[in-house]
């Protein structure tokens with residue numbers, strides 16, 4: 001979409017289809033990796049943005065986690081991944097430099113859809129992410145608000161990071177729907193479940209409780225079973241084996257009856 005501005009009209013052809021923003025590596029894969037892999041398999045240009053390097057993580061160094069993220073990105077089949085160096089544990093929509101960092105990446109990658117992950121529960125960074133992403137999406141529209149790209153590392157290392165457009169308007173902004181709440185849309189991830197699991201297996205420092213590892217919620221041996229139970233529960237609601245679910249305060253504007261079925 002564009003606003004009639006020739007700069008953004010040109011950018012629309014160069015932009016990515018979906019950008020998923022998360023605080024830490026592995027958040028997006030756990031919450032919505034099936035969706036990312038499914039859309040990528042359909043030829044969509046899917047990118048991830050990790051906001052922090054995970055320096056406060058209980059296990060794994062930032063460099064180990066970045067190497068794992070590279071493997072997971074390849075397993076998902078996504079087009080690219082960026083990682084900023086915002087302060088782990090202190091993600092906040094109230095800090096202008098953090099809003100600017102996300103807004104600048106939005107203006108650079110120019111996504112149609114913007115997705116905040118993971119489920120906003122428990123970890124303070126996870127609780128902060130929906131508000132930060134919504135605010136950055138709005139501020140990215142305001143050409144009079146300057147936003148410079150933050151320090152970033154990229155996967156693949158050769159990935160070109162375009163200069164930010166003067167402004168960018170995302171078509172849709174979505175969050176991952178918490179279990180038990182009412183989603184606005186489901187994605188059938190039955191076909192892409194194997195890719196999601198392959199991506200999760202890349203995160204050995206996070207999801208495996210090796211000797212000497214500090215115990216966490218996600219290296220608890222039953223955690224991956226829980227992830228699958230969530231998707232089976234969404235799938236039960238949607239009438240497919242496995243689904244992921246999302247929420248948004250927007251609604252699509254139709255020009256015809258959609259091809260998608262309603263559940």
Ligand SMILES: [Zn+2]
Pocket residue numbers: 023024027123125126
């Ligand atoms: Zn996280």
